[in-house]
Amino acid sequence: MFIQNAWYMAAWAHEITDTPFPRTLCGVSLVFFKNAETGEIAALQDRCCHRGTPLSRGQIVPEGLECGYHGMVFDGRGDCVHIPGQARIPAKAKVRSYPVVVQDEIVWIWMGDPACADPSHIISYPYHNDYAKWPHKHQVYRVQANYMLLVDNLMDLTHLAFVHKNTIGGNPKAHVEAKMTVTPRDDGLHFIRWLLESAPPPTYRKAVDLAERIDRWMEFQYVAPGTVLQWTGGIDSGKNAVENRDQPGFSLRIFHGLTPETDTTCFYFWSAANGYRQDDPQATQDLFREIDTAFKEDKGIVEAQQAALSSTGENDLVDIVSDSARIHMRRTVNRLLAAEHQNA
Numbered sequence: 001m002f003i004q005n006a007w008y009m010a011a012w013a014h015e016i017t018d019t020p021f022p023r024t025l026c027g028v029s030l031v032f033f034k035n036a037e038t039g040e041i042a043a044l045q046d047r048c049c050h051r052g053t054p055l056s057r058g059q060i061v062p063e064g065l066e067c068g069y070h071g072m073v074f075d076g077r078g079d080c081v082h083i084p085g086q087a088r089i090p091a092k093a094k095v096r097s098y099p100v101v102v103q104d105e106i107v108w109i110w111m112g113d114p115a116c117a118d119p120s121h122i123i124s125y126p127y128h129n130d131y132a133k134w135p136h137k138h139q140v141y142r143v144q145a146n147y148m149l150l151v152d153n154l155m156d157l158t159h160l161a162f163v164h165k166n167t168i169g170g171n172p173k174a175h176v177e178a179k180m181t182v183t184p185r186d187d188g189l190h191f192i193r194w195l196l197e198s199a200p201p202p203t204y205r206k207a208v209d210l211a212e213r214i215d216r217w218m219e220f221q222y223v224a225p226g227t228v229l230q231w232t233g234g235i236d237s238g239k240n241a242v243e244n245r246d247q248p249g250f251s252l253r254i255f256h257g258l259t260p261e262t263d264t265t266c267f268y269f270w271s272a273a274n275g276y277r278q279d280d281p282q283a284t285q286d287l288f289r290e291i292d293t294a295f296k297e298d299k300g301i302v303e304a305q306q307a308a309l310s311s312t313g314e315n316d317l318v319d320i321v322s323d324s325a326r327i328h329m330r331r332t333v334n335r336l337l338a339a340e341h342q343n344a
């Protein structure tokens, strides 16, 4: 069961080109297409109302999306606008359409009641529009795990020292001893972890010159159901980083978009923005490669976790102290699911 009345990331805007683009989200087969004239992106159920053929097998024509079987054409609202050899269009000739908004390089979709879709609730991520200060690259993986396992992964960063010991990790003791402040919010939570006087991990050292000891922060904002905004960095110790993080050092921003495909698969969209050597395209590329390696480590661990949970169940797992943010996150999701259920 997924939260329906929410904005999910459906795709990177650049993924939708001039051919129909199929993608299953929250268990629904969808087709995305771009209007040939206006460039507007629409999402329809990927099933023609005539004989049920996937519309993604068709083609984009000036009036909309043409079914590849008998040529009915549907516009971005899902209304049939043309039937070959027939002037009258039956009132029932329509397919379900889903509200879509393109903002900050992201295609957002609303899977629930269209009347409740309010674009002003979409998370703003202005860094995607600022290539001068935050040059970045995008990625998407299809992951063989429920999307919640990836959100869990981002809510408990003590895994860095174990899963990512060769990349972004660092010293296990420093991670466990990090000072962590969790602030619940209506739509999710915010947390910040400070690793003071800690040794810079390999990724940081490769990126910039740093002292032997740095003050390192990891700031995360979770917005239900599947968005996590991350600002991470480190500044030489002794420069009062806690009060002022806008000083020379290492700094990066990551956007994480986690969207269910099915109960046991999801899409992991992310971007990594270089906030330390903005004039150096190689630095942006190197950061991307490093994060890509690290996130594939996460993908590997959650896929193995999903396989084990699928075969044994999730009912007898134990919570430990490092689960505090994860527990808040799960509470938020359960509260939203229960509210939707009540109003249904």
Ligand code: FES
Pocket: 048, 049, 050, 051, 052, 053, 067, 068, 069, 070, 071, 072
């Ligand atoms: S199945 Fe689409 S037009 Fe016939």
Ligand SMILES: [Fe+2]
Pocket: 153, 159, 160, 163, 164, 294, 295, 298
């Ligand atoms: Fe990780």
